[in-house]
Amino acid sequence: MFTMTLLTTTLQPATLLTPQTLPIPHVDPLPLPGPVWLFTALLLVVFTLHVIAMNSALGGGLWTLWNYLLGRHSDHPYSRRLANELSQMLPTFLAFTVTLGVAALLFVQVLFGNFLYTSSILIGSLWLAVIPLVMVAYYGFYYFSYTAEQGKGIAGCVLAISVCVLLCIAFILVNNMTLMLSPARWLAMYRAHPNGWNLNLCDHSVIPRYLHIVNGAIAVFSAILAQFGMRKLKADAEYGRWLVQRAALVFAACTGLQFLLGMWLLLAIPRDIAMLLLRDPLAGSVFGLALISVISSMLLILLGSLSPKPAPLVNAGFAISLVTLFLMVSLRYLLRMAYLRPYLHLEALAVRPQVGVIAIFLLLFVGGLATVGYMLWLVSRGAKTRVRTTVTN
Amino acid sequence: MNYPHWQLPVPGGMLIALVAVLHVFVSHFAVGGGFFLVVTETIARKNNDVTLLDYCRRQSKFFALLTLVFGAISGVGIWFTIGLVSPEATSSLIHAFVWAWAIEWVFFFVEIAAAILYYRTWDSIPARDHLIIGWIYFVAAWMSLFIINGILTFMLTPGRWITTQNFWDGMFNPTFMPSLVARTAVSFILAGIFGYITLPKREGREQVSRWAAMWMLAGGLMLPVSLWWYFSRIPLFSQLYMNGVLTGVRHALRGGIGFTLLALAIALICGIWKPRWMRPPVVAVLIVCGLGMIGAGEYLREFVRKPWVINQVIYANDIRASEVDALQAKGVSHTANFLLTNDSASPAYGKNLFQLQCGSCHAEEGYRGMRKRVDGWDAAFAADILQHIHVLRGTMPPYAGDEQDRKALGRYLASLNPPWQFNITDANRLEIGEKVFSARCGHCHTVNGKYRPLRGTFEKATPSQVQEVFPALSAMSSNMPEFSAPDDQAQALAFYISHEANLPLAHPPAASEMPTGSSHSQLIRPAQPSQEVR
Numbered sequence: 066m067f068t069m070t071l072l073t074t075t076l077q078p079a080t081l082l083t084p085q086t087l088p089i090p091h092v093d094p095l096p097l098p099g100p101v102w103l104f105t106a107l108l109l110v111v112f113t114l115h116v117i118a119m120n121s122a123l124g125g126g127l128w129t130l131w132n133y134l135l136g137r138h139s140d141h142p143y144s145r146r147l148a149n150e151l152s153q154m155l156p157t158f159l160a161f162t163v164t165l166g167v168a169a170l171l172f173v174q175v176l177f178g179n180f181l182y183t184s185s186i187l188i189g190s191l192w193l194a195v196i197p198l199v200m201v202a203y204y205g206f207y208y209f210s211y212t213a214e215q216g217k218g219i220a221g222c223v224l225a226i227s228v229c230v231l232l233c234i235a236f237i238l239v240n241n242m243t244l245m246l247s248p249a250r251w252l253a254m255y256r257a258h259p260n261g262w263n264l265n266l267c268d269h270s271v272i273p274r275y276l277h278i279v280n281g282a283i284a285v286f287s288a289i290l291a292q293f294g295m296r297k298l299k300a301d302a303e304y305g306r307w308l309v310q311r312a313a314l315v316f317a318a319c320t321g322l323q324f325l326l327g328m329w330l331l332l333a334i335p336r337d338i339a340m341l342l343l344r345d346p347l348a349g350s351v352f353g354l355a356l357i358s359v360i361s362s363m364l365l366i367l368l369g370s371l372s373p374k375p376a377p378l379v380n381a382g383f384a385i386s387l388v389t390l391f392l393m394v395s396l397r398y399l400l401r402m403a404y405l406r407p408y409l410h411l412e413a414l415a416v417r418p419q420v421g422v423i424a425i426f427l428l429l430f431v432g433g434l435a436t437v438g439y440m441l442w443l444v445s446r447g448a449k450t451r452v453r454t455t456v457t458n
Numbered sequence: 459m460n461y462p463h464w465q466l467p468v469p470g471g472m473l474i475a476l477v478a479v480l481h482v483f484v485s486h487f488a489v490g491g492g493f494f495l496v497v498t499e500t501i502a503r504k505n506n507d508v509t510l511l512d513y514c515r516r517q518s519k520f521f522a523l524l525t526l527v528f529g530a531i532s533g534v535g536i537w538f539t540i541g542l543v544s545p546e547a548t549s550s551l552i553h554a555f556v557w558a559w560a561i562e563w564v565f566f567f568v569e570i571a572a573a574i575l576y577y578r579t580w581d582s583i584p585a586r587d588h589l590i591i592g593w594i595y596f597v598a599a600w601m602s603l604f605i606i607n608g609i610l611t612f613m614l615t616p617g618r619w620i621t622t623q624n625f626w627d628g629m630f631n632p633t634f635m636p637s638l639v640a641r642t643a644v645s646f647i648l649a650g651i652f653g654y655i656t657l658p659k660r661e662g663r664e665q666v667s668r669w670a671a672m673w674m675l676a677g678g679l680m681l682p683v684s685l686w687w688y689f690s691r692i693p694l695f696s697q698l699y700m701n702g703v704l705t706g707v708r709h710a711l712r713g714g715i716g717f718t719l720l721a722l723a724i725a726l727i728c729g730i731w732k733p734r735w736m737r738p739p740v741v742a743v744l745i746v747c748g749l750g751m752i753g754a755g756e757y758l759r760e761f762v763r764k765p766w767v768i769n770q771v772i773y774a775n776d777i778r779a780s781e782v783d784a785l786q787a788k789g790v791s792h793t794a795n796f797l798l799t800n801d802s803a804s805p806a807y808g809k810n811l812f813q814l815q816c817g818s819c820h821a822e823e824g825y826r827g828m829r830k831r832v833d834g835w836d837a838a839f840a841a842d843i844l845q846h847i848h849v850l851r852g853t854m855p856p857y858a859g860d861e862q863d864r865k866a867l868g869r870y871l872a873s874l875n876p877p878w879q880f881n882i883t884d885a886n887r888l889e890i891g892e893k894v895f896s897a898r899c900g901h902c903h904t905v906n907g908k909y910r911p912l913r914g915t916f917e918k919a920t921p922s923q924v925q926e927v928f929p930a931l932s933a934m935s936s937n938m939p940e941f942s943a944p945d946d947q948a949q950a951l952a953f954y955i956s957h958e959a960n961l962p963l964a965h966p967p968a969a970s971e972m973p974t975g976s977s978h979s980q981l982i983r984p985a986q987p988s989q990e991v992r
Contacts, residue, residue, distance in 0.1 A: 088795035090460040090545075094780075095553035095623070107560075157574055160526060164570050167534055168563050174541075174552050182461055182545035189464040189542045196477075196535035203527045251462070255796050259465040261542075419625045422557040426564070433564035436598075437571045440591050444575055447583025 087248045089408050090179040096415035097175065099423055105398070108172040113394045115165035117285065117387070122158040123235065124286025125151055126206070126228040128315075133224060137216055143307050145216065152213035152224075155206040163199065176411060177245065177401075184245035187254050189261025191237050202230040232279065239275045240265040246404035273330040280326055281393075284319035287312045288386040291366055291379050298375075309379060313370030316386075320363040334400070341403045348399040355392035362386040459777060459785065459858070461545040462796035463814050469826060470543035470818045471774070475756065477539045481532035483752045487652050488525035489599045490645030492573075494653060494673055495521060496592030503585050509662035515580050516656040522577040524652075530570065543818065546776045547767045554619075554628055555609050562605040569598035603641055611637045614692060614763045620770055636688035643684055644752070646677030647718075650725065651748045654741045664733040671729025678722040693769065695852065696762035704853075707761055714754030721747035764853040773855035775818045782858045789860035790814065802862050808870025811863055815855075822874060829874045834897030836877065841868025842932075842939035849937045850902050882946050891954025894947045905958040916959040925952035 097104070129151040136145030173181060185192045205227030212220040244250070244265040254263050265271055294308030331339055342348045362385040369378030402411075466473060495518055502510035540548045552559070572595035579588055608629040612619065619628035653670030657663060689700060702708050724744055728735040767774050777785070785793050790811060791800050798810045812820075812828075820826045832840060841864045848856040857864060878897075880890050895905075903910045916924050925948055927934075928941040943951065 090795055093549045093553045094778075095550055098553060098556055098625070156526075160530070160570055160574060163530060163534060164563075164567050167537075167566070168560070170534075170537065171552070171556065171559050171563060174549070175556050178545075178549045178552060179460075182541050182549065185538075186462045186464045186542055186545065193535075193538055193542060196531060196538055199534075200527060200531050203531065204523075207523060207527070252796060255462045256798055259462065259798060261464050419557055422561075422625050426557050426560045429561055429564045433568045436568050436594060440572060440575050440594060443587040443590065444579055444583055447579065447587055450584070 088252050089248050090183055092179055096417040098419045100416055100418060101411045104172050104175050109394055109398060111165055111168040113391045115169045116390060116394060118158055118161040118165050120282040120285035121289060122162045123231045124282040125155055125158050126231055127283055128286060130224050130228050133221055143304055149214050152210045156210055159203050159206055180245040183251060184241050187244060187251060188241055188263050192241060195234050195237055198230050198234050202227040235278060236275055239271055243268050243271050246401060248408055270330060270333040273326055273333050277326040277330050280319050280322055284316055284323060285390060287316035288366060288383050292383050295376060295379055309375055310370045313366045317363050317367045320359060338403045342400055351392050351396050355389055355396060358385050358389040362389055459794040463817060464542050465813060469821050474539050474543055477535045479753045479756050481536055482756055483749055484524060484529035485533060486645040487648040488529045489603050490649030491521050491652055492596040492599045494649035496596055499592060500589060513658055513662060513666050518577045520656050522573055526573055544767055544776045547772045550768060558605050558609060558629060562602050565598045565602040569595060569602055572598060607638045607641055608634055613768050616769055632691045633688055636684050636691060640681060640684035640688055643677045643680035647674050648748055650674030651744045654736060667733035667736050668730050671725040674722060674725040692762060699762050710754045710757040714751055717747040717750035765855040775815055775855055777858050782856055785858035786860060790863045802866050808866040811867045812870055832871045833875045834878050835872055836942055837869040837872040838942040839939055840871040841865045846937045880946060882950055887950050887953050888957060891950035894951040895954050905955060906963060912955060913959045916955050919956055921952040921956040924956045
C-alpha cells in the first residue's frame, strides 16, 4: 500500500525560511519541572550508559556472529567458545540497551520534545517499526542463546537477522536524530509524504554519522572484550591472551577508521555549525580532550595486549575509552545545541522545579542502583560458593 | 495544529488501542505473575516440593521470554505511538510527570535486572538469595504499576491539579486508589491464566491447576468491588456514558463482564473441580478471555474520557482547550504549522482538515468510518452540523476552525457520497422520508422514541404543516442546523414525520431505544471546562 520513498530530491531551501517563519511547534505551556542543567546532566549520563549497552548489543552481536561463523567453518576452538560465551550475554545487553534508552528518551523529550515529536512523525511509519524490529532482534538473541552451543540448524541465520535488524534500527534512529535538527526540511518533507515514509537522506551527515556509530559500537565492544579477556587470563591463560590480543587489534583498527569517519562527518555537517562547534571554547575543549583520550586508550590497549603483564595498561585503556565515550556524547549534545541555536533557547524556558519529587527520584535512583548492586553481589557470592564447593568435592 | 498529523489508513486512536491492549495484557501479567512465581517458589521450597519447584523454573522461563521482551518493548511502543498520534498530550504529560516517569524508570530498571537474574540463577545461588531476588522483582514491578496508574488516572480525573498544577494533586487523584486495586486484581487473574501455560503434564498437574485457579478467583473477588469504587469516582459525564445508551460502551461492558465470568467459571470447573479438563484448548480460551477482559476494560477507560485525552486540558484530537477560541477566530490556515495546502478553496484542504480534526477517531471507511455516517448530507448541512457537533454529540470535541474551515470540511464530508436523487412516488414516499430522517434528524432525534422525540411537537400535524416548520429550525434552537434538503426530500421527510407522529402507540418506547441514523448516537453533553470534574 505504501511506497517507500527516500527523499533525496531538492527540498525547500533553508535560505527562504527564517527561524521565525519555520513551522516549529511551540514549546509546551507547562513549565519545565526541573532546572535545565539537571535534565542535561541526567540525559548525558543515561545516554552514555545507553550507548555502552547499545555498543555491547550491536558490537557484541557482530563479534558473536563473526566468531560463530569462524568457529563453525574453520573449527577454531576459541572462536566457537567466545561465540558461545557471548551468546549468553546478548539478550541481557539488549535488555539494558532498551531500559537505558527509555530514560534517555524521557529526558530528551523534556528538553527537545517539540523537535523530536515532529521529526518522529515525519518518519512515523519507520519510527514505529523500531518497536517490532527490537522484538525480532531480542527474540533472535534469545533463540541464539539456546541453540548456539549445538552449532547446528538456523542459529547462525537467526543471529545474522538479529544483527541486521539492529543495524536497521540504528539507521532509523540516526535519521530521526538528524531530522529533528533540521526544521527547514520539515514542511516540504511532510507535504511530500505525510504518511511517515520518509528518510532524512538529503542530509549529507546521515551516512557518515551512521557509520561512525556502527564502527564506534564495534570499537567500544572490543575494548569491553579486552577486559573480558583479562578476566579469562587466570583460568585459561592462552584463551585469555588470544582474546585480549584479538580485541585490542580490532579496537585499534576500528579506532583508526573512526578518525576517518569522524573527519567525513565533520565535513558533512554544515560549515557554519562545524566552525561554531570548533570555535566554541567548551566544545573545542571537549573535542580536543576526546581526541587525546581516544588516542591514549588505543595505544594503552594495544601495548597492553602485547605486554607480558597486560592488566595495568588494558585496564587504563578501557577506563579512558569510557571517558572518551562520555566526551563524545557530550560533544554530540553540544553539536545538537549548535544546530538548534536559531530555534531553541533553553535558558529562556519557564522553570518550576518539583523539588520534593526530584529529591525522591534522586534517592530512589541511588537506592535502585544499590538494589541492583546487591542482587549482583548475591549472584557473585553464589557463584563463588559454587566454585568452592566444586573444588572441595 | 501545532504538530504535523501522521496520516494513517486507520484512526490513530485505534493504533494506540491495539498497542495499549497488548501491552497492558502482558504488563499486568508481569506484575501478578512475578508475585505468583515467588509465592509458589516459597511454598515449594518450604515443603521441599520438587515438582512444584520444577514448575516454577519452567514458568520463570516463559515469564521472562514474554514479559522481558514483548512486555517491556511494547511498553516503549506505547510511548512511541502516543508521541506520534498525540504529541501535544504526550508533551504535557511529560512536563507534568517527568519525575514520576523517572521514578518509574528506576523501578523498571530494577525490575528488568531482577527478572533476568531470577530466571538465570535457579541453580547457581542459594534458595534464600533466589527468593530475595524474586521478591525484589515483585516489589519493583508493582511500584512501576503504582506510578503509571497515577498518570493514567490523572488523564480522566485530574482533580485539583487543574487549579493547582501541583504534582501530588495530579498523581494521587480521585481514581488513583480504586484503579490501583482494580489493576492489582486484574494482575492476579492474569497470573492465574498464564500460570496454565506451563502446567505440568502429569505429576503435580492437579496441584498447580488448583493453585492457579485460586489466584484467578482471588482477583475475581477483588475486581467487582474495586470497579464499583472506580466508577463511583469518575466524573459525572463519564458515569452517564455507562448508562447503556452507547452501543460501543454497552458491548464493551457486556463483553468485559462476560469474558471475566467465563474465565472465572473455567477456573472453578476446569481449574479446581476437574483439573484434568484443563487442556490446551481450554487454556487458549482462558487467554482469549483474559485478552477480552483487558480489551473491554481499556476501551471503557478510554471511551469514558471522551471528548478529552486529558480531561479539561486537551481534546481527543490533540487540540488544547485553550486554543479552540483562537482557532475559531483566526482559522486553521493561519494557525496550523503543518498543512498539506493553505488553499482553503481546494478539496485537499477540506480533507486535510478532516485528518487534523477528526483523524484521531475517524477515517473515511471502517470502524467509525465517516462515509456511511454522512450519506445524504449536503455541504451546507455538514458545515452547519460541525458548528454544533460538541453539543449534538457529547463525546465529540468542539469544531476548531473558522467559518471558511467549516465550509471546506463540510464540502469534503458531502463529497464522500454522491448526492441523493430520488424518484419519489406515493409508494416509496414513506421509505424515502425515513431515509432522509435518518440522515438529517436521526442523529439527535426519534419520532416516538425516548431521545428527543418529535411526537409531542408534530402530533396531529399534517405533512404540509410539518414542512412549514423546516425553514425555521435554526431559529427554534441555536443548536439546530439550517434545513437545506431539496424540496422533494423535504416533502418526503415531512410525510414520514407526520405519519409516524400520528401512529397510535402500542407500547411505551423501550428504555434502550436509540435514535435512528446512528447506532453510536448519544446525547449526553460532557463536562466543559467550567463544570466541576472530580
